[in-house]
Every structure is written in structure tokens, then in C-alpha cells.
Amino acid sequence: MVSNATVQLGHGSGGTMMRRLIDEVFLEAFDAPELHAGDDAGIAPLPPTGRIALSTDTFVVTPHTFPGGDIGRLAVCGTVNDVATSGARVRYLSCGFVIEEGFPLDDLRRICASMAAAAREAHVAIITGDTKVVERGGADGIYINTAGVGEVPEGVTLSGAACRPGDAVLVSGTLGDHGIAVMSVREGLAFSTDIESDAAPLNGLIADVLAAAPHTRCFRDPTRGGLASTLNEFVTASGVEIELDEAAIPVRPAVRAACDMLGYDPLQVANEGKMVAVVPADEAEPALAAMRANRYGADAAIIGTVREAAPTGPAVLVRTPWGSSRILDMLVGEQLPRIC
Structure with a gap:
């Protein structure tokens, strides 16, 4: 049960605490079927014949600038990617700012320029917004909310509940880059190799995959909670099991070394420019x-297979290079707060 007293940092982790908060607070209050589908973007009718995908997210990352990006690029790319996971053609964004009194105008201009550049790259338009300024101490400099809307083409129906035994699981590149990049700046860690955030708009990549694999089951960007949370959401929604080949999962050596040092599983670390796709086996290549x-x-790779669930229920298994298997659980509690 969610505590009746306070919200904790772990409730924003992307793991089981966040799942309980969503189920027991937000879904109970906002009882819409689009929310209960559990996908990154809600699909709604668009009279007279079309459908739209709508998603919103709020970004509170600290520090505001990190290797490979900043809060502005993150806000645009994150929402573009959430809408695009539905297969929609992303068209428009809104942006809302909560700014602390005393925040430097030069920093605000730089963040807005970064947002504009990311929007141009994604071929989307920021068409509305809002600004609130709060007293000193009322926010950590700046928070940004973005919402996005796109058109879902006729015949495209993607969902985490659509995975079927025999399907292949793909990831678009190396995992854990964003989380470790933010951690390196926040904690003053130095690595022998530069690690940068992967923040990027992936609507073009998704469109390319749909053109090549038109029967794709689903997409999801593995942000908070990483690949582990994403795949556990898939198996729960579809009632299946996913087996991963650990040796096939791309992780940069520097990221793996940092995770070993910090005690993290790179499969639970946040990403902001990677996409997971589940496709029929004959469309995997x-x-x-x-x-x-x-x-x-x-650096994309085929990393696993969907199978019938065992009698014990849906699960994500990782086959190690030594022939053994381990269960890959969702992240429990908070690994790294304020990551996006």
C-alpha cells in the first residue's frame, strides 16, 4: 500500500513503489480507459475518423546541464518519444515552466534554445506554454512540463499487452548512458572515458522500424527503472515470459564499470534516447x-525472446554467459532521484 503520510523519492523511481503510486492514487482518481492501458501515450478518438496520441511529462532533473544535454533537450525528447511509442506522427508540444525567483535569465535562454533545437530535429512545433515563478526556495531553479500530441495512422495499434510467444525483443543501443552521465556530474565522479546522456528524439527511428516491420507489437523508451522496468511492464500486461541474452545486451564498458563501482545493475539505470521494440520473429532482422x-x-541489437509464461507467472529472465539464469526484477525504491 502507498503510505498515507508522504510522497517518498522512491515513488518517482520507475519501479514497484512508483507502480503502486500510479495504481492506488492516480488511476483511482483519473479513471480513464486510456490511462488503464498502461502505455506511454493515451490513444483517443479524433472525430470524425482519426485517432490522436497524447502524453505529458514533467522534468525536474538536477543538475540542469549534464554531459550530452540539459533539462530543455530532455523535456522535448522525452515527450516526443513517449508519443511516438504509440506509432503516432508527433505534431505539437506544449511546455510549462515553474521557475524559482532568482534563476538566471541567461540559463533560461540557453534552455529554451536547447528545446527549440530538439523540436526542430524532431520536426515538431511547440505551440503553447505557461510560466509560473515561485519564491526563492520554492523550486530547484526550474522545472519543465511538456505535453505532446500526434496522429495515429489508420491500422496502427501498438501496446505492451500485445507481446506473443516467439516474438523478438530489440533495443536501439547501449543502456545506462543517461543515468550514469547525470550521476557523474552530480557526485563529481571522474571516469577514464567520457560518458554522455543519450537524450535524443526517436520518432524518426520508430517510423523507420514500422516501415520495415509493420507488425511490430510495441515500443517503449526505458527511462526511469531502465530496461528492467520496461520489460516487466510488458510481461505483466501480456501474460508472457521474456528471456534475455545478457551477452547480447549493449552496455558501454565505462558504464558497466561505473555500475559495478556504484553497485547498480545497468539494466535498471535510466535511458533517455533508447527504444525497446517487440516484433514478430520473422520481422526481427x-x-x-x-x-x-x-x-x-x-548499436542496436536483438537481445531476447518472448515465451509462454511459466506456471509461476510472467517474468523476465536473463541468461548469463555461463549458462545460468537470473530473474530481472523491477527496480524497488529509488536508485538515483531527479534523473529526468
Whole structure:
């Protein structure tokens, strides 16, 4: 049960505490079928014949600037990617700012320029917004909310509940880059190799994959809680089991070394420019080729297979290079707060 007293940092982790908060607070209050579907963007009718995908997110990352990006790029890319996971053509964004009194105008201009550049790259328009200024101490400099809307093409129906035994699981590139990049700046850690956030708009990559693999089951960007939370959401929604080949999962050596040092599982670390896709087995190679042909998918890989669930229920298993298997659980509690 969610505590009746206070919200804790773990409630924003992307793991089981966040799942309980969503189920027991937000879904109970906002009882819409689009929310209960559990996907990153809600699909709604658009009279007379169309459908829209709508998603919203709030970004509170600290520090505001980190290797490979800043809160502005993160806000645009994060929402573009959430809408695009539905297969929608992302069209428009809104942005809302909560700014602390005393926040430097030069920093605000830089963040807005970063947002504008990311929107141009994604071929979307920021068409509305809002600004609130709060007293000193009322916010950590700046928070940004973005909402996005897109058109869902006729015949496209993607959902985490659509995974079927025999399907292949793909990821568009190396995992854990964003979380470790933010951690390195926040904690003053130095690594022998530069680690940068992967924040990027992936709507073009998704469109390329759908063209090559038109029967794709679902997409999801593995943000808070990483690959572990994403795949556990899939198996729960679809009632299946996913087995991963650990040796096939791309992780940069520097990220793996940092995770070993900090005691993290890189499969539970946040990403902001990677996409997970589940596709029928006969479309796995075309989907992989489409990912690798995109600038943001050069390190894409087929990492696992969907199987019938065991009698014990849906689960995500990782097959190690030594032939053993381990259960990959969702993140419990908070690994790294204020990551996005």
C-alpha cells in the first residue's frame, strides 16, 4: 500500500513503489480507459475518423546541464518519444515552466534554445506554454512540463499487452548512458572515458522500424527503472515470459564499470534516447537493420525472446554467459532521484 503520510523519492523511481503510486492514487482518481492501458501515450478518438496520441511529462532533473544535454533537450525528447511509442506522427508540444525567483535569465535562454533545437530535429512545433515563478526556495531553479500530441495512422495499434510467444525483443543501443552521465556530474565522479546522456528524439527511428516491420507489437523508451522496468511492464500486461541474452545486451564498458563501482545493475539505470521494440520473429532482422540505419540506432541489437509464461507467472529472465539464469526484477525504491 502507498503510505498515507508522504510522497517518498522512491515513488518517482520507475519501479514497484512508483507502480503502486500510479495504481492506488492516480488511476483511482483519473479513471480513464486510456490511462488503464498502461502505455506511454493515451490513444483517443479524433472525430470524425482519426485517432490522436497524447502524453505529458514533467522534468525536474538536477543538475540542469549534464554531459550530452540539459533539462530543455530532455523535456522535448522525452515527450516526443513517449508519443511516438504509440506509432503516432508527433505534431505539437506544449511546455510549462515553474521557475524559482532568482534563476538566471541567461540559463533560461540557453534552455529554451536547447528545446527549440530538439523540436526542430524532431520536426515538431511547440505551440503553447505557461510560466509560473515561485519564491526563492520554492523550486530547484526550474522545472519543465511538456505535453505532446500526434496522429495515429489508420491500422496502427501498438501496446505492451500485445507481446506473443516467439516474438523478438530489440533495443536501439547501449543502456545506462543517461543515468550514469547525470550521476557523474552530480557526485563529481571522474571516469577514464567520457560518458554522455543519450537524450535524443526517436520518432524518426520508430517510423523507420514500422516501415520495415509493420507488425511490430510495441515500443517503449526505458527511462526511469531502465530496461528492467520496461520489460516487466510488458510481461505483466501480456501474460508472457521474456528471456534475455545478457551477452547480447549493449552496455558501454565505462558504464558497466561505473555500475559495478556504484553497485547498480545497468539494466535498471535510466535511458533517455533508447527504444525497446517487440516484433514478430520473422520481422526481427528487418527491424534491426532499420534501427542500425538510423543515426540513433547504430548499436542496436536483438537481445531476447518472448515465451509462454511459466506456471509461476510472467517474468523476465536473463541468461548469463555461463549458462545460468537470473530473474530481472523491477527496480524497488529509488536508485538515483531527479534523473529526468
